[in-house]
Amino acid sequence: MAADERAQYFRRLRRLRRSARRWSVTAGGLGGAAAILTPYAGLGLPDAAWAGAAGSALVLAAWRWVDLRAHAARPAPPPLDPAEAAARSRARLVAAVERLPAGPGVLAEVRRARSRMALRGTAAAEPWARLDRAALTLAGMAGRLTGLADPAVLEAAAADRSLRDLAERVASVERAMRLAPSPARESLAGTHAVLVGQLHDGVSAYERLVVAAAGYVAEDARPGAGNPAASRLTEATDLLHGVASALAELRAVGDPHQAPSH
Known part of the structure; x- marks a missing residue:
């Protein structure tokens, strides 16, 4: 202002x-x-x-x-701090891009690229890339995951946010390890190993959820034999059992905010 x-x-x-x-x-x-x-x-x-x-x-x-x-x-208003001025300029640029037809997609890709760059060289980089691929795959199927599959979409969105937060925590702990003295580094190494294991397990569970969702979409589009309605309901029920199993594994990874510390 x-x-x-x-x-x-x-x-x-x-x-x-x-x-x-x-x-x-x-x-x-x-x-x-x-x-x-x-x-x-x-x-x-x-x-x-x-x-x-x-x-x-x-x-x-x-x-x-x-x-x-x-x-x-009259005295002129004081000049704005350069950092605040740059932030305002970026905000105006982002708002202008978002108004374009392809703007939200472009901004999302820019944010993903910036996040990948920030995690480069850490143990979180590889699972983050896997999570990105799985999330993009699921986003392409989101319009077809309706009805009985709605809970899976909501769970996947919550899991995506949680896993990305966990990946950033892994990278932060890893950077702190490089600066810490030897006794503190050993303690951080144990915490880092736990977080990395949680991240890999969570990403694997997310990928299984995406595979189950893809199977649901494929079976939902395939014509059934005999009674079409009954056949499709049976297949959907079986597939949702698979989705539920994947969600259970995803929840078993645990809340990253409750990770043990040493």
Whole structure:
């Protein structure tokens, strides 16, 4: 907001200065024309028009100069902190991109690429990439996972957020290990190993969930023999049992926030 107020202040200052100069030049030109064109024998109607226009322009020029001095006498708003200004610029750019038809997809891909770069060189990089591939696969099937499969989609979204948070924690602990002295590093190594194991188990369970969801989509589209309704319901029930098993394994990984510490 401070940056906008500062920009508005200087924009108004420039407009007033240009207006004052423009009306001053206009008043001078009309005044000179009136002085030259007014005959010595007296004023006619055209001459009165010239004089009136010159007088009006002179008054407007005076008003503009008064407004300019009054505005210039006010202190300008303080400049915005460079970091805050950059953050505001990024926010405006993101908002503009989001309004484009393909904007949300582009921003999501940029965020994924930035996250991959942040985790490069850590133990979380490989499971993060697997999670990305599985999440994109599931997103492509989301429109067909309706009805009985709705709970699986909701569970998958919650698991995705939890696993990404766990991956960031793994990377943070790993970076801290590189800076810690030897006694503390041993303690962190145990915690890091537990977190890495949870991350791999969670990603594997997520992948199995995606496979089960793909099977549900495939079976849901295949025509059944005999009674189509009964056949499809039976197949859907079997597949949902598989989805439930995958979800149970995913929950068994545990809440990453309850990981043991040493």
